[in-house]
Amino acid sequence: MALRLAQLECRIILSARRKEKLEELKAKCDEKLSTRSSVVLPLDVTDFSQVSECSKKVKTLFGGKIDVIILCSGQSQRAEWIYVDHKVDEACFRVNALGPTVLAREYMKTLEPDKNGVLPFTHFVVVSSVAGVMGAILSPSYTAAKHALMGYFRVLAMEYSSKGIEVSLVCPSLTFAPNNLLNAFSGDINKPNGEVLAEATPAHMSPARCAQLILLAASNRIAECWLSQKASLLILCYCSLLMPGITNRIVQSIGVERLKNIRTGGVNK
Secondary structure (H helix, E strand, O other): OHHHHHHOOOOEEEOOOOHHHHHHHHHHHHHHOOOOOEEEOOOOOOOHHHHHHHHHHHOOOHHHOOOEEEEOOOOOEOOOHHHOOHHHHHHHHHHHHHHHHHHHHHHHHOOOOOOOOOOOOEEEEEEOOHHHOOOOOOOHHHHHHHHHHHHHHHHHHHHHOOOOEEEEEEEEOOEOOHHHHHOOEOOOOOOOOOOOOOOOOOOOEOHHHHHHHHHHHHHOOOOEEEEOOOHHHHHHHHHHHHOHHHHHHHHHHHOHHHHHHHHOOOOOO
16 A cells, blocks of 8 residues: 555555564665655554554644645454463554554544644544454454444544544455464464465455555545455355344355365355
């Protein structure tokens, strides 16, 4: 996403945990930017004291005006429901739901409303997951956290849509990112999943395609959209919202083992 935004000559603030990776990304962005307007601002979104300080630092950059904030922190999970330690639930919530929410709150506190109580226009683009729309097998903590994330920002949109704040919720499905499974939570807080995804399957979106669709949704200010390489998954999402009882029967007919295969991007659909 950062590289695509750089191609469009956007001024970019890059934030994540690893400064060295951010510097590498900044160099690539600056190659595409005629004004070299990208800044590195390291941040661990799970450290709320850092989040508060980062929100204040942002106000010193680019004249203190940020138009769009893309919240895309996340860490997936592979574990059966019954074998998840509560510490995993807590850590998963912190990175997938609480971190982005606290960051948005802290940034909004720095905004000065006008005499009518309207804040400077800010567009939050929240990268969630289809797991925030319907349950994702083998990802109980992740599913719950993404549901919570979407709940937080749906309420923000309701409360502040007339006060200068806009929210776009974007929910991708399987996207080819090998480190996603490697670093995913398991059921044990001290043991990452460790699975290596060697190659993309027909069910996976490419990272470039996913980034393109996220930015397309954001540029059109779409309130909520779901992204998938396979239409069948989107149909199941609609069914889960509109016909939960029927969806449960569909899940039973598909079978748990086949769903596990689908969840991991297996081609045996």
